[in-house]
Amino acid sequence: MLLVHRIPFPPNKGDKIRSYHLLKYLTQHYTVHLGTFVDDENDLQYIETVKQLCGESCFLYLNPMLAKLKSITALLANRPLSLDYYRSAAMRSWVRSVIKEKAIKKIVVFSSAMAQFVEAFPETRRVIDFVDVDSDKWLQYASKKVWPMSWLYHREAQTLLAYEKNLANGCDAALFVSQAEADLFKRLAPESTDKIGFFNNGVDVDYFSPGISSLNPYSPKDRVIVFTGAMDYWPNIDAVHWFSEQVFPAVRKQYQDALFYIVGTRPSEKVLQLANLPGVRVTGSVPDVRPYLAHADIVVAPLRIARGIQNKVLEAMAMAKTVVVSPQALEGIDALPGQELLVADNAIHFSTILLDLLMRENESIGIAARKKVETRYNWNDNLKNVDASLRSFMSN
16 A cells, blocks of 8 residues: 655644554555655654654655745646645655555545645545645635735635545545534535545543643642644634733733643744733743643633644543633534533633633533543544545455
């Protein structure tokens, strides 16, 4: 089997979690030849570990700045910028040679942008894990920006949707991260309904466990609200900026010892500037996010733009924390509002819930959240579910 992957490691880092677990699962059932990119120098340490899981492999370093410049060429044609961002003659050549030399008949593609490398092999059995409906995410971006970025993002949404629809029509199966994402794409591409399915993400419940022993990164007297995530990712940047300016001041006014911790890699300049606000702390990259979750009073996910399933929410739930989310962050997660997490749909609602929690801790929500993750978001169970889809579509 050939697996054409965007970035499959490390196993407990943001959007790479699903890709890593899918890779690991496939290598337990097939001989997998892996073609992938590395866009973070910190990930170079994992290459040898991943290589040992695979047969033939190709790792190409992707410079994000150069890739952005390269993507501009798509403006001269009717192509999504996302495709040109990952365009690579070296990857195309490696894929072609592996398919020929290994007589590859089965291909799994992770994310739409990687499908360009296997389009020339329609005789193979191809399954694509779209994860999210990325075109819809770009449409959400467009609604939050002003011209010319609104035009650019709207163009990306249109061109990428056309590409996604063509991919689904040409592949043997199109998988997504949740029932909600699959249903959305069925509405957008009804001609491919019979090929569309999903498998949920999971959480390593032994790793993200309320029972871990860790040093408290906070002062014992602090009341801590925490957000975790990659802080160069625009939806996360937008979320913490909105929360810091529109929600947290009301909390801080009543509780002078309340702190809002923003924990995540590569904070943008806009995020770093938030540390100038009273009670806001920006950590940057940390060696282990779990202590920041374990010792926080409340975890928040105030995203205003989101697609798919938010791993940050599932991880906090797994650690039995009370999580307060926006409706957008809840989408795709099978959790009962009011029982397994709390939902706030505007700034006033958010601050009201947080003030109530700081006054009266509610441990029952965290306990119920942990149980939901154990039963609904277990990697072993969910990857067993995807096995049926893969074998059904790839049996010939």
